[in-house]
Amino acid sequence: MADWLIGMNGSPLYSLLLQQKGIPGSFSLGRVQTPTLYMIYQLQEKIRNFQKEPYFEGKAQVIAQNGAFDAKLDPNETQATQEAFEAYLKEKGVQLGKQPGTILQVETEKKSAASPRLFSLSSLQSKMNQLMKASAKDTLEAMQGLYEGKYLSYPRTDTPYITEGEYAYLLDHLDEYKHFLKAEAIPTPIHTPNSRYVNNKKVQEHYAIIPTKTVMTAAAFEQLSPLQQAIYEQVLKTTVAMFAEKYTYEET
Known part of the structure; x- marks a missing residue:
């Protein structure tokens, strides 16, 4: 009302x-x-109406035995004037210019990252624009050709999810996809559906963009346009990554 x-x-x-x-x-x-x-x-x-204001912060290039890296004296500390900055350096016992130092403590945090979600139309268009500066229209037309050739699923989809049925046939053809990508050495031990990618309830008319059961031959791939080649490879890579474990790393 x-x-x-x-x-x-x-x-x-x-x-x-x-x-x-x-x-x-x-x-x-x-x-x-x-x-x-x-x-x-x-x-x-x-x-x-934004007005630029000068500020000072302590930065250094640290040269260590195994390489060099940039560092800040205090990431959250800035000074508005040269005088305040010099007083701050004096308080920290630091001088301008080249000088020796000792790393007393290193803090690292273990993190992990899951593989990207499967592609919807918009996310694949965004990816192709990022990689090849392709327009949304050109990407859709290239995808339509791959769909009509029975190499990719229906392109006009707005979901990044598949159902358990699609997951099952992707698993059955996983080795073929890896062979096409020359990625046989990459471990893909996850053989049970993950809700990050598989959700029957979130799939309406069409599921995410994935490869079909027909795996492209090298000869057929050579006949594609550069944009179609990039699209097919990206879809296969994202699909194969769904079966891999999370990427784990340490952040310093």
Whole structure:
């Protein structure tokens, strides 16, 4: 009711008031729309009126036995003036210029990252724009050709999920996909569906973009356009990665 009252009354009122001030056109108001638009306006004004302010921070290139890396004296500490910065360095017992140092402590944190989600139309278009500067239209046309050739699933999908049925046939053909990518040495021990990729309830008419049971031959691959080749490889890589363990690493 509030949406209707504000929209039906406020929109014609402010349209007339603005027209009286010489601003032509019709203007709509809404309970959510208008304050949201004002927030955008406030942010735009803040960006337009932003004034650069100089600041000082302690940076160094650390040269160690196994290589060099950049470091900050304190990532959260900055000074507004040269004098304040020099006083800060003095307090920390640090001088400008080249000098020896000792690493007393290293803190590392173990982290892990799952493989990327399977592709939807929009995410694959974004990936191809990133890799090859391809437009969304060109990517869709290239995908359509791969779909018509029975190498990829239906391209116009908005979900990154597949059902257990698709997972089963992908697992059956996993070795063939790896052989095509020359990735036989990559371990793929995960052979049970993971909800990050497999969710029957989140698949409506079409599932994520995946390879079909027909694995492309090297000769057929050579006949593709560069964009189609890149799309096919990316879809296969993302599919194979679904069966791999999480990537684990240490962050210093």
